[in-house]
Amino acid sequence: SAVISQKPSRDICQRGTSLTIQCQVDSQVTMMFWYRQQPGQSLTLIATANQGSEATYESGFVIDKFPISRPNLTFSTLTVSNMSPEDSSIYLCSVKGSRVNTEAFFGQGTRLTVV
Amino acid sequence: AQSVTQLDSQVPVFEEAPVELRCNYSSSVSVYLFWYVQYPNQGLQLLLKYLSGSTLVKGINGFEAEFNKSQTSFHLRKPSVHISDTAEYFCAVSREGGGNKLTFGTGTQLKVEL
Numbered sequence: 001s002a003v004i005s006q007k008p009s010r011d012i013c014q015r016g017t018s019l020t021i022q023c024q025v026d027s028q029v030t031m032m033f034w035y036r037q038q039p040g041q042s043l044t045l046i047a048t049a050n051q052g053s054e055a056t057y058e059s060g061f062v063i064d065k066f067p068i069s070r071p072n073l074t075f076s077t078l079t080v081s082n083m084s085p086e087d088s089s090i091y092l093c094s095v096k097g098s099r100v101n102t103e104a105f106f107g108q109g110t111r112l113t114v115v
Numbered sequence: 116a117q118s119v120t121q122l123d124s125q126v127p128v129f130e131e132a133p134v135e136l137r138c139n140y141s142s143s144v145s146v147y148l149f150w151y152v153q154y155p156n157q158g159l160q161l162l163l164k165y166l167s168g169s170t171l172v173k174g175i176n177g178f179e180a181e182f183n184k185s186q187t188s189f190h191l192r193k194p195s196v197h198i199s200d201t202a203e204y205f206c207a208v209s210r211e212g213g214g215n216k217l218t219f220g221t222g223t224q225l226k227v228e229l
Contacts, residue, residue: 004158031215042205042219043159092158096215103149104217106158 002027002095004107012113013083020079021110023093028073033094033104034066043092049076083114117142117208121220129228130198136191136223138180138206145211148189150180153203153222162204165189166211176200201227 003026013019023032031050035043046066047055055068069077080087093107118141128134140146147166151159163174170182180191189206206220 006158033216042221043217044219045216048216094159094217103161103164106151106160108156108158111156 002029002105004093004095004105006093006107006110008110009108010111010113012115015084015114017083018079018081019083019112020077021091021093023076023078023107025074025095029095030073031096032070032076033096034068034076034078035092035094035106037090037092037109039088046078046091080112083112085114088112088114117146117210117218119206119208119218119220121206121223123223124221125224125226127226127228128196131195133194134192134196134200134225136204136206136225138189138191138220140187140189140206140208142187142208142210146208147211148180148182149207149209149217150174150178150189150191151205151207151219152176153205155202159205162191196225196227198227198229200225 005024007022033048034046036046037043045058046061047057049055049068049070051070051073065081067079090109090111092109094104096104120139122137149164150162152162153159162178163172165172165182173179178193180189182189204223207217209217
């Protein structure tokens with residue numbers, strides 16, 4: 001299993017500002033994922049972050065809005081840029097082993113409110 | 116591409132009663148199936164997973180699920196729920212044999228009442 005720590009756990013931000021969310025894992029992992037959970041909705045994958053390469057973004061998400069860093073095998077950051085109230089969501093970090101049948105582990109999430 | 120449908124957004128049930136949370140999926144390839152639980156203000160925790168083999172899968176906290184390929188379903192069941200089972204439950208799929216991305220359903224809020 002993997003233990004994932006996300007910071008901050010919650011924040012209230014002004015529109016037009018940016019917030020960087022940190023994800024720290026207690027072991028080295030190949031794949032890290034960032035998800036968004038909008039109010040009352042399911043999880044939507046934003047991007048896959050692999051160490052040593054650029055993040056791969058899903059349809060509807062762009063690097064300018066959600067820049068991601070993955071400096072090593074235990075850490076990643078997601079920045080929500082130029083925020084608007086529509087960005088109010090829970091953002092979750094997830095990690096997975098390299099074997100295809102391993103489960104994904106999730107952090108407790110960052111609850112973001114943009115006012 | 117895969118998709119997941121959870122037909123029930125909310126399921127109220129009395130304590131010690133049985134419960135079934137429904138999940139149907141759509142995919143042109145074989146898939147792995149998962150159920151996750153999200154307690155209030157927490158991340159997701161894996162309940163159980165189906166990769167291959169026996170179609171009846173047992174998970175944590177007394178939950179089980181049955182994979183039905185002909186009906187493309189993976190319903191979650193528990194014979195007797197407890198108040199502590201109150202949470203959001205998500206069904207998810209990933210592509211078998213190489214897909215690492217999870218596609219989630221919209222979730223089912225299970226509310227256990229006394």
